[in-house]
Amino acid sequence: MNILEFKNVTKNFGGLTAVGNVSFEVEKDSIFGLIGPNGAGKTTIFNLITGIYKISQGEIYFQNHSIHGLQPYKIAQGGITRTFQNIRLFKKLTTYENILTACHDNANYGILDTMLRNAKYKEQEAKLHIKAQELMEILGLSSQKDIIASNLPYGMQRRLEIARALALNPSLLLLDEPAAGMNPDETIKLMELIKEIRTRFGLSIVVIEHHMDLIMGICDRIMVLNFGRKLADGIAQEIQENPKVREAYLGEEEEHC
Numbered sequence: 001m002n003i004l005e006f007k008n009v010t011k012n013f014g015g016l017t018a019v020g021n022v023s024f025e026v027e028k029d030s031i032f033g034l035i036g037p038n039g040a041g042k043t044t045i046f047n048l049i050t051g052i053y054k055i056s057q058g059e060i061y062f063q064n065h066s067i068h069g070l071q072p073y074k075i076a077q078g079g080i081t082r083t084f085q086n087i088r089l090f091k092k093l094t095t096y097e098n099i100l101t102a103c104h105d106n107a108n109y110g111i112l113d114t115m116l117r118n119a120k121y122k123e124q125e126a127k128l129h130i131k132a133q134e135l136m137e138i139l140g141l142s143s144q145k146d147i148i149a150s151n152l153p154y155g156m157q158r159r160l161e162i163a164r165a166l167a168l169n170p171s172l173l174l175l176d177e178p179a180a181g182m183n184p185d186e187t188i189k190l191m192e193l194i195k196e197i198r199t200r201f202g203l204s205i206v207v208i209e210h211h212m213d214l215i216m217g218i219c220d221r222i223m224v225l226n227f228g229r230k231l232a233d234g235i236a237q238e239i240q241e242n243p244k245v246r247e248a249y250l251g252e253e254e255e256h257c
């Protein structure tokens with residue numbers, strides 16, 4: 001069963017086609033990799049899925065329902081959350097406060113409950129704190145609990161962003177270059193973490209990455225974009241052996257890795 005389907009999706013910015021007639025499917029519970037050279041259209045695909053950009057042509061289905069025209073907050077509430085290439089955190093809040101704030105998006109008490117500090121409020125608050133604590137532990141952030149986000153090492157900030165995205169209980173998680181700025185050791189640990197959260201939370205994941213080891217090591221399927229067009233898709237071995245991909249992307253990237 002597919003959790004996400006792109007059917008002939010195009011996104012134009014004036015005369016520029018950032019994504020041109022792209023179709024692909026993401027199978028439920030899988031990790032799907034999105035790769036391609038700079039400017040290939042990868043982040044535009046995330047912005048189309050999350051409703052930040054409106055598609056010019058085609059259709060996007062999430063759990064078999066079109067998400068065309070839905071506001072970003074509706075799409076997030078429906079179960080798609082993401083991290084960003086440029087980390088977005090509450091920089092002056094601590095690690096714990098950042099996670100707890102995200103958990104509060106799921107709170108279902110009203111202003112009156114908050115003012116009265118009644119049983120409903122207290123019960124919900126206790127649950128949110130338990131959840132924030134759990135996420136902090138799973139993401140390996142417990143020792144950084146009271147550290148202000150902007151003072152965290154870069155790799156920890158990326159983990160914190162993932163924790164915040166998970167706080168919204170997604171069924172599809174979009175990770176935009178989660179290993180950017182990480183050293184090889186941090187990248188290997190992140191690979192293990194992504195696999196673990198997929199299993200633990202029963203998630204499907206789409207990941208954009210330039211680190212080929214990470215993509216090839218964790219993805220069930222990979223799609224390669226080049227100049228907004230789909231160049232190839234398949235399992236890691238098929239992608240690695242595809243001469244068009246090697247020419248357009250891998251050869252160039254191997255030099256950087």
Ligand SMILES: Nc1ncnc2c1ncn2[C@@H]1O[C@H](COP(=O)(O)OP(=O)(O)OP(=O)(O)O)[C@@H](O)[C@H]1O
Pocket residue numbers: 013016017018036037038039040041042043044045085
């Ligand atoms: N809001 C926008 N307005 C105009 N052009 C845009 C906009 N967003 C993206 N583009 C253009 O669309 C193309 C694809 O950009 P996109 O950011 O999706 O690439 P990418 O594959 O994510 O690149 P990178 O690996 O560098 O992040 C680029 O030419 C970019 O300049």
